[in-house]
Amino acid sequence: MNNINNIKNKELITSKDIGTDFSYKHEIVWKNVVLFAFLHCMGIWGIKILVTGGVSWKTFAWATVLMICLGQGITSGAHRLFAHRSYKARTPLKLYLTLMQTGSGQNSIYIWVRDHRLHHRYSDTDADPHNSNRGFFFSHIGWLMTKKHPYVKEFGKNIDMSDLKADSMVMFQKKYYWYLYGLIAFFIPVIVPWYMGETFKNSLLVCYFARYILQLNGTWLVNSAAHLYGTRPYDKNIQPVESWFVSLLAFGEGWHNYHHTFPWDYKAAELTQFLNLSARFIEIWEKWGLAYDLKSASPEMVAKRILKVGDGTHYYLGNDEDKLGVTAIGPLHPLNPTYNVTYPAPNTILSEAGLIFNQ
Numbered sequence: 001m002n003n004i005n006n007i008k009n010k011e012l013i014t015s016k017d018i019g020t021d022f023s024y025k026h027e028i029v030w031k032n033v034v035l036f037a038f039l040h041c042m043g044i045w046g047i048k049i050l051v052t053g054g055v056s057w058k059t060f061a062w063a064t065v066l067m068i069c070l071g072q073g074i075t076s077g078a079h080r081l082f083a084h085r086s087y088k089a090r091t092p093l094k095l096y097l098t099l100m101q102t103g104s105g106q107n108s109i110y111i112w113v114r115d116h117r118l119h120h121r122y123s124d125t126d127a128d129p130h131n132s133n134r135g136f137f138f139s140h141i142g143w144l145m146t147k148k149h150p151y152v153k154e155f156g157k158n159i160d161m162s163d164l165k166a167d168s169m170v171m172f173q174k175k176y177y178w179y180l181y182g183l184i185a186f187f188i189p190v191i192v193p194w195y196m197g198e199t200f201k202n203s204l205l206v207c208y209f210a211r212y213i214l215q216l217n218g219t220w221l222v223n224s225a226a227h228l229y230g231t232r233p234y235d236k237n238i239q240p241v242e243s244w245f246v247s248l249l250a251f252g253e254g255w256h257n258y259h260h261t262f263p264w265d266y267k268a269a270e271l272t273q274f275l276n277l278s279a280r281f282i283e284i285w286e287k288w289g290l291a292y293d294l295k296s297a298s299p300e301m302v303a304k305r306i307l308k309v310g311d312g313t314h315y316y317l318g319n320d321e322d323k324l325g326v327t328a329i330g331p332l333h334p335l336n337p338t339y340n341v342t343y344p345a346p347n348t349i350l351s352e353a354g355l356i357f358n359q
Contacts, residue, residue: 018125018151020133026146033145039213046210055202059193063207066103066189067215068251068277073100074112074219075251075278079268082164083113086266086295087282093290098173103184105212106219108174110164117159118152120263124227124239127151132227132239140217140224185212218250226256229340231326233314234261234270234305236341244275245337252276261305262297270302311341 049055050063077097080086089097101109115129122128126149132139138146164170173180186208193203221243230241234257246254247269253259255269255276272279285291306314312322322341329338 018122018127020124020126020131022134024126024149026138026142026149028146036141036145039209039216042205042209043213044210046205046208047214049202050206050210055193055206056196056198058196059198059203059206062189062193062196063211066207066211070100070104070185070211071215071218071251072278072281073097073102073104074106074215075253075268076281077101078106078109078112079116079253080266080278080282082109082170083116084263085163086264086268087286087291088293089285090290090292093285094169098169099180099184102173102177102180103189104215105181105185106216108177109170110161110174113164114156114159114161117161118156119223120260121159122151122155123260125151127155130223132224136224136228139227140220143223219253221246222250222253222256225337226254229338230254230257231313231339231341232257232311233318234258234302235309236311237309241340243337243339245339247275251278253278262302265296266294267296313341 050060055063078101081089081094081097098109101112106112119128119130124132129148129152130139130143131149134142189207189211190200190203193207194200226241226243226246227239228241229245230243232238232241234242238257238260240256240260242257243254246256248254252267252269252275258270259265259268266282267276267279269276269279272283282291282294286294303317306317310318312318313326326332326339326341328336328340330336333339
């Protein structure tokens with residue numbers, strides 16, 4: 001990268017510099033490689049026990065509840081509430097989502113939000129922590145196994161985090177994250193089924209390791225598959241795509257072309273009725289008086305954007321020619337993870353100002 005040694009001199013950085021420099025080689029962090037390899041080996045062992053009926057129905061039910069509740073800590077909590085402020089939560093709901101996010105084991109809310117806002121502002125460039133232009137593996141897990149690109153470190157300092165710095169609950173979680181993690185992500189999930197009669201080994205492998213890697217990979221698919229394999233009915237000029245497959249696994253987070261087009265919409269999708277469990281939860285919490293001020297793009301705004309810059313594949317405002325231009329490796333079905341448009345992904349180039357993460 002031409003100005004990589006002068007990153008701190010912001011005036012030297014031009015729009016052509018914040019793309020993807022494929023000559024740059026990320027330095028591997030081997031301790032992270034070993035850690036993730038260990039987690040996945042143990043998690044696969046736990047999944048085998050789970051799917052072969054090696055645990056009681058109570059343990060299975062407990063693991064399922066954990067997956068849903070802790071998952072909402074990421075999707076409805078860290079993502080839609082804290083990162084994008086797409087709705088407001090009263091203290092009991094905010095506390096619940098903070099605890100669930102802690103249990104998901106994806107770092108503190110503060111760090112998660114900082115990285116996610118950076119991802120939106122400089123999406124699919126070298127200033128994006130999980131730049132999908134570097135391929136599926138890097139954007140899925142590789143970015144966590146390598147040192148951050150210098151642009152990620154430097155431009156990350158520009159992200160406005162004043163709202164979270166002023167939030168005592170978020171800052172308390174940040175300060176005591178690892179203590180809270182040990183209790184909520186490890187001790188409680190493992191001890192409950194063990195107390196109900198499950199063996200400690202199975203409880204550990206299923207309710208911690210298997211649950212953990214399934215949730216991690218569900219989140220990571222939003223960074224990888226939902227930027228590579230799908231359609232772009234809302235904006236064909238950006239990398240993120242619509243992925244039914246990812247939405248199925250990530251509680252509605254795979255409608256990513258819509259989300260990057262309207263990042264402040266609490267639904268993170270045009271619809272709540274189809275594969276969008278997180279949006280349904282937020283609507284239920286609104287009925288209970290726990291969530292309020294839900295932000296959403298109007299149908300007129302969405303339609304205008306579809307007709308102006310969409311790729312023509314929208315389910316009712318699209319056209320037959322572009323819909324027929326969708327392809328896949330294997331069955332041509334939206335649940336196929338390779339389901340994609342035929343044109344190449346856009347070559348994203350951003351200025352230093354980048355894309356705003358909220359509107």
